[in-house]
Amino acid sequence: MSTATSEAGTGPSAGEPSALRMDAVRKVYGSGENAVVALDHVSLDLAPDEIVALVGPSGSGKTTLCSIAGGILAPTSGTVVVGGRDISGYGPKQLTEFRREEIGFVFQSVNLVPFLTARENLLVVDEIGARSGAPARTRADELLDELGLTDRAGHLPGALSGGQRQRVAIGRALMNDPTLVLFDEPTSALDTKLGDQVTQLIRTEMNKRGIAAIIVTHDERIAHYADRTVHILDGVLTDET
């Protein structure tokens, strides 16, 4: 893998606070001769309402970048600041709390809890933390309404279409009013038409709420919906458009 420093930091303008600031982030798996550099001095800035498409082939390091930005993995070195919180030195417990409060995730294969209804899948975000009860229920109903899922609120994931499931997953990611939402290949399981619809929905929902997002994808077409596209290869950010 490359050792060159890479930067993609043209997001926020001078003086504007970043939703995400990654500075010279490096991630190495293993040690000694078996060490694998997954990310190499990556720097990336996102404005609070910016959508970035992170494009790269399999094994390029895009999911590692996403995991570090989302507080799932700790970087080997470098600085990661999300919504003004420097999480670089956080331990597992602090990272768990950070994810619960600041990050929304939409995973590749949707991954809703299969035995919970659409509404309960949104409320699970509240139930795993310090429960707020009624405000969370109100927020879940509002999100379901905005996502056009009110009439599907009581259905289990198995009774929903692929697009509806993806919308529920987006709603779940927005439940905690996050600073940053990370989408991991959100259209990979959908056909082209549905993929376009879901990507448009992501764009609309993020813009409406002023939430920053990184969309990890193989699909160059998603770039049309992003504010900018960042390419990654062998753990190095190569260029942006």
Place this chain on the structure above:
Amino acid sequence: MRLALREMRRRPGRFVIAVVLLTLVAALLMLLGGLLDGLIARSIGAIEAQRADLVTFSSTAERSFLRSRIDPATREAVAAVPGVARVGGLGVLQVGARVPGNGPRDLVDVALFGYEIAPQGVPRPPRLGEAYADRLLEDSGVRVGQQLLVGPARTPVEVVGFVDDVSYSGAGTLWASAATWRRAQEQNKPNAAVASGVFQALVVDGTRDAAALARAVDEASGGATETVTVAEAADSVGGVREQRSVFNQIIGVTVVIAIVVIALFFALLTVERTALYGILKAIGARSQTLFGGVVLQAVIVAAIAAAIGGVLALVFDALIPSGAIPYQLVPGRVVTSAVSLVLAAVAGSTFSLRRVLRIDPASAIGSST
């Protein structure tokens, strides 16, 4: 926790196998406990029913009625000890008795007690040649008004009533006056005849601390006696300790089986849920929250199994013919078995703790690319 409860409500089928297996374990635990309690009750009921604090044997008897003799002088010395409220003589003859009109199988094991202080549930000593019979003997054809022929000498003893929960060493008891017992002893075991005023043991009721009083009694007799509490005397009945030990070991093994069943079942469920737990951890669930859900599910499965097992044990109790087997289901045993099973569930589910802790939230989005 809510997540765990909802899963049980929405997917009850996933837990059926564990509930069925643990129900069998619960029923087995209660059945074994019932048998142990029944056996013990048939062995020591007569001793536990004594209205006294202490039982005094002769010091060389090793707490055996058969070997023990207390003469009148020793009795007087015991009665004179400060703190002794009353003293009663007790003797027992263990023999076979013929039940007239009971066909070819007319021989039944009995323990004929001669007593002075009436035990709980037993009236004052009846007249010479009469006895109150243990209810257990009713199942062997014994009836009120019947004349039993006790021992090889066929000493006649008339049954004048029934009494409950006073069996001894697995046999039904007959409760007679000291004179009746002494006569039966003399006729059936002439070389172990007991002179007038002599008993095999004394029951001692006191007004002070039992242990201190026992020491005082033995000192007063000049070391001729060994005085123990009623519970210790009951525990010394032949076979009681062995029965308890064997059954408790079997019960212990059954609890271990419950732990293994729970551990395996929830370890499998946890493996199945690895992806789900990865997602939940990624969105901010703590490991202890997820593990708490596993423990809660295990406890609920065990509680349901204990409830069904309890019902099965009660049905078994109702179905077995009275006196057929020594089975006694008491509420304390049901509660103890249920609590053991729930604790086994907690212990078993902890085997999933390491697995839950090891699930990496990065697995939700694949961390190595």
